[in-house]
Amino acid sequence: MTITPNTLSLSNLKPFIKWAGGRRALLPELLRLMPKDFNNYFEPFIGGGALFFELTKIGALNGKKAYLFDANAELINVYQTVKKHPKKLLKNLKEFQAKHSEEFYYITRAMDREPNFKSLPTEVRAARFIYLNKTCFNGLWRVNSKGYHNVPIGRYKNPTIYDEELIMAASIALQNAEIRHADFAKVLDYADKGDFVYFDPPYYPLNATSSFTAYHENAFLDEEQKRLYSVFKELADRGISVMHSNSDTEFIKELYKGYDIEFVEVNRFINSKSGGRGKIKEIAIINCKKGTQMTINDKIQRLALEYSVKLKTNIDERVADMQSDDKAHYLIYKVLGISAEDGELIDLYQNKGRFLYKYAGSFLEEATKLCFLEKFPKSGSSKVPNTEGVRPKTFEIDCLVNNEAFEIKWRDATTDGDHITKEHTRIKAIKQAGYKPMRIMFYYPNRAQAIKIQKTLETLYDGIGGEYYFGDAAWEYVKNKTGINLKLILEEIANKNFKA
Ligand SMILES: C[S@@+](CC[C@H](N)C(=O)[O-])C[C@H]1O[C@@H](n2cnc3c(N)ncnc32)[C@H](O)[C@@H]1O
Numbered sequence: 028m029t030i031t032p033n034t035l036s037l038s039n040l041k042p043f044i045k046w047a048g049g050r051r052a053l054l055p056e057l058l059r060l061m062p063k064d065f066n067n068y069f070e071p072f073i074g075g076g077a078l079f080f081e082l083t084k085i086g087a088l089n090g091k092k093a094y095l096f097d098a099n100a101e102l103i104n105v106y107q108t109v110k111k112h113p114k115k116l117l118k119n120l121k122e123f124q125a126k127h128s129e130e131f132y133y134i135t136r137a138m139d140r141e142p143n144f145k146s147l148p149t150e151v152r153a154a155r156f157i158y159l160n161k162t163c164f165n166g167l168w169r170v171n172s173k174g175y176h177n178v179p180i181g182r183y184k185n186p187t188i189y190d191e192e193l194i195m196a197a198s199i200a201l202q203n204a205e206i207r208h209a210d211f212a213k214v215l216d217y218a219d220k221g222d223f224v225y226f227d228p229p230y231y232p233l234n235a236t237s238s239f240t241a242y243h244e245n246a247f248l249d250e251e252q253k254r255l256y257s258v259f260k261e262l263a264d265r266g267i268s269v270m271h272s273n274s275d276t277e278f279i280k281e282l283y284k285g286y287d288i289e290f291v292e293v294n295r296f297i298n299s300k301s302g303g304r305g306k307i308k309e310i311a312i313i314n315c316k317k318g319t320q321m322t323i324n325d326k327i328q329r330l331a332l333e334y335s336v337k338l339k340t341n342i343d344e345r346v347a348d349m350q351s352d353d354k355a356h357y358l359i360y361k362v363l364g365i366s367a368e369d370g371e372l373i374d375l376y377q378n379k380g381r382f383l384y385k386y387a388g389s390f391l392e393e394a395t396k397l398c399f400l401e402k403f404p405k406s407g408s409s410k411v412p413n414t415e416g417v418r419p420k421t422f423e424i425d426c427l428v429n430n431e432a433f434e435i436k437w438r439d440a441t442t443d444g445d446h447i448t449k450e451h452t453r454i455k456a457i458k459q460a461g462y463k464p465m466r467i468m469f470y471y472p473n474r475a476q477a478i479k480i481q482k483t484l485e486t487l488y489d490g491i492g493g494e495y496y497f498g499d500a501a502w503e504y505v506k507n508k509t510g511i512n513l514k515l516i517l518e519e520i521a522n523k524n525f526k527a
Contacts, residue, residue: 037199037200040084040196042080043157043194045075045160045166047074047166048229050074050075050227050272053077053272053311054081055333055337056289057078060289060313062268062315064325065091066221067092067093067217067218068092068094068222068225069224069225070225071094071096071097071209071211071224072097073096074227078225080197085335086524086525089523091203092205094205094214094217096207096208096209097209098209098210099168101152102156103206104149104208105153105157106201107206108149109153109201110198110204110206113198115148115150117189117194119150120157124158127158127162127186132159132180136163139174139176161188162183162188163178163179164179212258214258215262218265218267220266221266222268223267223268223270224269224270226255226259228247228255228271231248231278252278256282270312271283271313272309272312274309279310286313286314287312288311289310291308292307292309293307324516326397326401328516331390331520345382346375360373388436388437390437391469392435392437395426395505396426398509398513399508402509403428403509408425408426409426409432410424411456411457411460413452422452422453422457424462431465432457432460432464434464437468438468438469438471439477447487450487454491455491458493464491464494465488465494468495469497469501469502471497
């Protein structure tokens with residue numbers, strides 16, 4: 028069966044297990060640093076798979092093959108089962124969930140002591156793994172010297188073991204993945220020039236007492252980190268893009284001193300004893316200098332990726348915050364004939380919309396500026412003094428290209444007359460500074476009042492010797508001016524994101 032990942036149905040994709048060292052907090056940084064263009068994807072320390080799931084969700088792995096390895100055999104069995112038998116797994120998870128109790132936890136934990144454990148059906152072993160992961164202390168997966176799970180039960184009242192939709196989405200995501208119980212060095216047998224490998228090994232400890240490396244029976248200390256370095260180097264020498272995240276420690280920095288080391292800041296749960304969260308500096312080592320040799324398509328695609336991550340992060344945070352919002356105002360909604368359910372949705376989308384409009388506007392402005400920059404390397408944002416009044420002291424120019432001062436708008440829904448007065452003053456100051464006011468607006472408003480404002484603005488620009496392009500003419504203008512078909516590039520990205 029081949030299921031093509033569909034970004035729509037995968038929109039809530041994320042790891043379905045808790046994993047020590049999970050990289051969700053680091054995602055925006057990893058997305059910023061990783062290469063934009065690559066053939067196949069490799070994640071040889073898959074753990075909870077935070078980056079793999081994120082890349083699948085945003086469509087960055089469409090049409091590519093993913094190779095996911097881990098040294099933890101039980102974890103790999105989970106991935107293989109989610110891929111091949113999600114329904115059977117869900118049936119078992121339902122049973123485990125129903126039987127949950129302290130006694131059942133310890134019976135389940137002890138299953139690996141039975142001689143027939145490895146011959147149990149894969150879906151039973153996988154359900155056991157997920158069950159223990161969601162009910163044990165801190166989601167830890169720790170085994171003793173005999174390889175037996177030995178984490179005590181966690182203190183959860185009603186732990187949710189699984190989310191059916193998430194398991195089904197993960198199953199779709201895994202269809203194009205080759206999942207193997209293997210040592211990370213196995214990547215050398217598969218990766219080729221043009222591929223991308225992300226290494227996220229157990230971190231090198233920040234201090235001697237740190238238990239960061241205790242994910243499975245073999246700790247990942249100096250010798251293992253050196254072995255990983257030699258694999259990193261060999262891949263890099265073959266022309267493969269490699270990114271490696273680790274702790275900000277002298278040992279690691281010394282090892283990778285020949286490569287580009289980026290510092291990334293994350294909010295991280297530090298350890299169970301201090302119970303503390305804090306900003307921690309970590310590092311990401313990359314063998315490919317980001318930003319070099321990128322085509323304009325690459326640059327815009329990367330910009331889109333960055334914006335989509337920023338947008339999603341902000342929306343998720345806001346939605347989480349909204350859980351604790353006061354809902355007293357629903358009284359008025361109800362008085363006006365709006366039900367509590369509708370009221371909740373309206374509040375939700377109003378909040379989401381605010382972020383979306385803001386990011387859509389600045390994304391399109393930035394993308395247009397990238398086109399100008401490509402053709403006119405000296406172009407960029409600028410300011411002129413306000414020669415018409417005292418406030419504000421200066422006026423912004425979105426992009427100054429030679430003597431043309433561009434105002435770039437994705438759309439302008441303003442209907443207020445003040446807007447015209449301000450814009451009039453601004454363009455007069457621009458003219459005074461010796462520039463020609465130019466206005467580009469990609470989407471023309473629909474409402475009569477807003478259209479009237481645009482018509483007035485057009486007259487103002489005309490009157491002062493400036494130019495104003497909107498709708499199709501705006502796209503066409505950018506194309507003729509820069510030689511770059513921005514609309515086509517954006518259509519390609521949109522299609523990629525929503526490939527059926
Ligand atoms: C830091 S975790 C990866 C976290 C993951 N990126 C995430 O988002 O959840 C490290 C993983 O490396 C695995 N591992 C440890 N030694 C390994 C080895 N020699 N080869 C492959 N995987 C190994 C561990 O089982 C663990 O799942």
